[in-house]
Amino acid sequence: AQSVTQLGSHVSVSEGALVLLRCNYSSSVPPYLFWYVQYPNQGLQLLLKYTSAATLVKGINGFEAEFKKSETSFHLTKPSAHMSDAAEYFCAVIGTGANSKLTFGKGITLSVRP
Amino acid sequence: NAGVTQTPKFQVLKTGQSMTLQCAQDMNHEYMSWYRQDPGMGLRLIHYSVGAGITDQGEVPNGYNVSRSTTEDFPLRLLSAAPSQTSVYFCASSYSRGSYGYTFGSGTRLTVV
Numbered sequence: 001a002q003s004v005t006q007l008g009s010h011v012s013v014s015e016g017a018l019v020l021l022r023c024n025y026s027s028s029v030p031p032y033l034f035w036y037v038q039y040p041n042q043g044l045q046l047l048l049k050y051t052s053a054a055t056l057v058k059g060i061n062g063f064e065a066e067f068k069k070s071e072t073s074f075h076l077t078k079p080s081a082h083m084s085d086a087a088e089y090f091c092a093v094i095g096t097g098a099n100s101k102l103t104f105g106k107g108i109t110l111s112v113r114p
Numbered sequence: 115n116a117g118v119t120q121t122p123k124f125q126v127l128k129t130g131q132s133m134t135l136q137c138a139q140d141m142n143h144e145y146m147s148w149y150r151q152d153p154g155m156g157l158r159l160i161h162y163s164v165g166a167g168i169t170d171q172g173e174v175p176n177g178y179n180v181s182r183s184t185t186e187d188f189p190l191r192l193l194s195a196a197p198s199q200t201s202v203y204f205c206a207s208s209y210s211r212g213s214y215g216y217t218f219g220s221g222t223r224l225t226v227v
Contacts, residue, residue: 009154032213043204043218044157051213090156094212101172102147102212106156 002027002095004074006105014113019063019078021108023091026072032094033074034102035065039087047089050074061085086112116140120205120219127195127226135190135222137205145208146188147216150174150201157204163188195226 007022025031035047048059055067065076076089091105121136139146147162159172161180169180177199179191188207192199202223206216 034215036218043220044206045218046215049213049215100211101159101162102206102208102216103159104149104157106154 002093004091004105010109012111013081019081021076023074034092036090118219137188139207143207147206148190149204
């Protein structure tokens with residue numbers, strides 16, 4: 001079964017600093033990969049997705065992620081953090097098999113210090 | 115365009131009670147899923163459906179039941195509520211297998227006392 005691993009449960013950065021949230025997937029075949037964001041007391045919003053087109057994927061709010069097959073990684077980055085980026089971020093995967101379902105990592109809480 | 119609508123937003127149940135969480139989508143999506151979110155656990159799949167009349171179990175199906183009689187609706191039934199079912203529940207839908215990304219509802223916060 002497909003799975004993703006998000007290292008660490010909490011990341012804290014200063015406003016204006018680089019944001020790097022890590023995600024590694026387990027799959028022998030490149031899957032579909034996603035990053036979702038959840039603001040407090042809200043549902044999940046799709047940030048970006050990789051579906052085997054360009055390996056560098058740009059999303060909303062200035063976020064981007066790079067698919068690296070050799071490292072089985074799909075890390076999320078943003079050059080300059082903003083206070084409004086404080087939220088929980090989830091990496092998720094769907095395999096390419098017919099019965100594959102959307103499977104989430106445990107999530108990372110991003111805090112942004114003024 | 116409402117997207118995915120979940121009702122109720124909040125619910126308190128007593129142990130042993132039953133209830134149905136409602137989920138409706140107006141995007142003509144074939145795929146629908148129910149997840150529960152617990153601190154430190156991420157989102158775990160309870161049940162999913164690939165079309166009207168077709169459902170299957172996810173990772174944590176025990177204590178929950180689903181049916182899909184129409185494309186639009188995918189209710190989740192708690193048969194006999196237990197404190198371990200205290201959680202936030204999300205319904206999601208997608209066109210095709212989900213490679214376009216799932217759209218999520220705003221969630222139902224359930225407390226079982």
